[in-house]
Amino acid sequence: SNHINVIGAGLAGSEAAYQIAKRGIPVKLYEMRGVKPTPQHKTSNFAELVCSNSLRGDSITNAVGLLKEEMRQLDSLIISSADETRVPAGGALAVDREGFAELVTSKVSNHPLIEVIRAEVTEIPDDAITVIASGPLTSDDLAAKIHALNDGDGFYFYDAAAPIVDISSIDMSKVYLKSRYDKGEAAYLNAPMTKEEFQAFQEALVDAEVAEIKSFEKEKYFEGCMPIEVMAARGFKTMLFGPMKPVGLENPNETYTVTKRDGTTYETSVPYAVVQLRQDDAAASLYNIVGFQTHLKWGEQKRIFRMIPGLENAEFVRYGVMHRNSYMDSPNLLTQTFQSKNKDNLFFAGQMTGVEGYVESAASGLVAGINAAKLFEEAAPVVFPETTAIGALPYYVIHANSKNFQPMNVNFGIIKELEGERIRDKKERYTAIAERALKDLTDYLDV
Numbered sequence: 001s002n003h004i005n006v007i008g009a010g011l012a013g014s015e016a017a018y019q020i021a022k023r024g025i026p027v028k029l030y031e032m033r034g035v036k037p038t039p040q041h042k043t044s045n046f047a048e049l050v051c052s053n054s055l056r057g058d059s060i061t062n063a064v065g066l067l068k069e070e071m072r073q074l075d076s077l078i079i080s081s082a083d084e085t086r087v088p089a090g091g092a093l094a095v096d097r098e099g100f101a102e103l104v105t106s107k108v109s110n111h112p113l114i115e116v117i118r119a120e121v122t123e124i125p126d127d128a129i130t131v132i133a134s135g136p137l138t139s140d141d142l143a144a145k146i147h148a149l150n151d152g153d154g155f156y157f158y159d160a161a162a163p164i165v166d167i168s169s170i171d172m173s174k175v176y177l178k179s180r181y182d183k184g185e186a187a188y189l190n191a192p193m194t195k196e197e198f199q200a201f202q203e204a205l206v207d208a209e210v211a212e213i214k215s216f217e218k219e220k221y222f223e224g225c226m227p228i229e230v231m232a233a234r235g236f237k238t239m240l241f242g243p244m245k246p247v248g249l250e251n252p253n254e255t256y257t258v259t260k261r262d263g264t265t266y267e268t269s270v271p272y273a274v275v276q277l278r279q280d281d282a283a284a285s286l287y288n289i290v291g292f293q294t295h296l297k298w299g300e301q302k303r304i305f306r307m308i309p310g311l312e313n314a315e316f317v318r319y320g321v322m323h324r325n326s327y328m329d330s331p332n333l334l335t336q337t338f339q340s341k342n343k344d345n346l347f348f349a350g351q352m353t354g355v356e357g358y359v360e361s362a363a364s365g366l367v368a369g370i371n372a373a374k375l376f377e378e379a380a381p382v383v384f385p386e387t388t389a390i391g392a393l394p395y396y397v398i399h400a401n402s403k404n405f406q407p408m409n410v411n412f413g414i415i416k417e418l419e420g421e422r423i424r425d426k427k428e429r430y431t432a433i434a435e436r437a438l439k440d441l442t443d444y445l446d447v
């Protein structure tokens, strides 16, 4: 074939199309908006930002800032367009929403090698190498085809995710490692609570402020996926029979004195309530709070979840969310270049691959676009070093635990650790990681 198809002109698809075209290969770019809307987009411009107008932190001591800087070096269309349309926002890169989307639209549409086709794609094309970047709101017909490609499995719709904490911010003296009833390997960090602590926590959850619910998000809740604040509101003890159940989780470091109704007391090592944290990434640097999917505002999550013993200074690498989000079982279905394991000439990019966020989506479009071009040229694939943010993100997505796989923002926890002794000061550590990343990227590009 004499071209590459790209499906979806969002953050990822626009970037992929640009990366392919700048390598001299013709692109057919399909976008349905203009013909068929999504439940969230408001215009038919490419790379429309569906919610916030911020591409988040701009300093390289911030992982998303580092990712952006790496993308600048790789001539990213999305980042250069953001830089050109930026608005003042303190330490963040925020953009003029319309100006940004219009600029991306015009750069893509006016590229001599990109042909824009306004149509809904309902079949996975077979005429050429194809990058599917149809996003978390992929239209139903195409979603069904992706489902079928993956044997009817591996393309989820989820509307809930629990917050994820960086392990280096957990006070390990207050939690203990154990699996319930000691079944299997000790796999959970357990944060014990006394009755008084639990009561304060439960009340805080009941009184907390929830985020505004958009109409399409009311669609359905999976059973067993109830927001923690909803569970808290059902009754004082509801959480104790759900995610905070203490049985089988004896605390090896503590005995508790329990007063019975008749006034007599007894001693036990089982706490009144337990919050469990489960490893979330292969490197064991990230832990999710089990069963704590939530619709609370982010500030409320930080305030209330920091009441959990050991989490007083917790850093949340992502907050719990509840919104529609279709994404693939990438650990089983994709390679590190975002190529499908089931179909050689097919790539995926964007939020649907299990990266989370505007910048991350564009970054995956960049990686998939370059590699689609490499495949077209019959050249070796491009796999960025794991010491860089743009290398760590695909690495994470491919090596995450498939069973609990959920979309992930870029963060320092997924970038390969520095060699040698751990630098204690966080800012110094992040600076060292960032400097190494930019150097390794330059070295890689020189080869």
Ligand code: FAD
Pocket (backbone or CB within 6 Å): 007, 008, 009, 010, 011, 012, 013, 030, 031, 032, 033, 037, 038, 040, 041, 047, 048, 049, 050, 051, 052, 053, 119, 120, 121, 122, 133, 134, 135, 136, 137, 138, 139, 142, 323, 324, 325, 349, 350, 351, 352, 356, 357, 358, 359, 361, 362
């Ligand atoms: P999109 O930008 O959605 O692009 C996909 C494109 O494919 C769309 O233009 C769509 O019209 C098109 N398309 C879909 N199906 C077809 C088809 N069959 N044929 C042709 N075209 C098709 N991230 C942040 O960083 N900050 C936020 O504030 C934020 N808020 C979000 C709010 C919501 C409600 C959602 C759902 C996500 C949010 N995200 C946010 C997450 C994510 O960053 C965005 O969804 C981002 O737009 C994903 O980029 P993408 O390229 O993967 O998908």
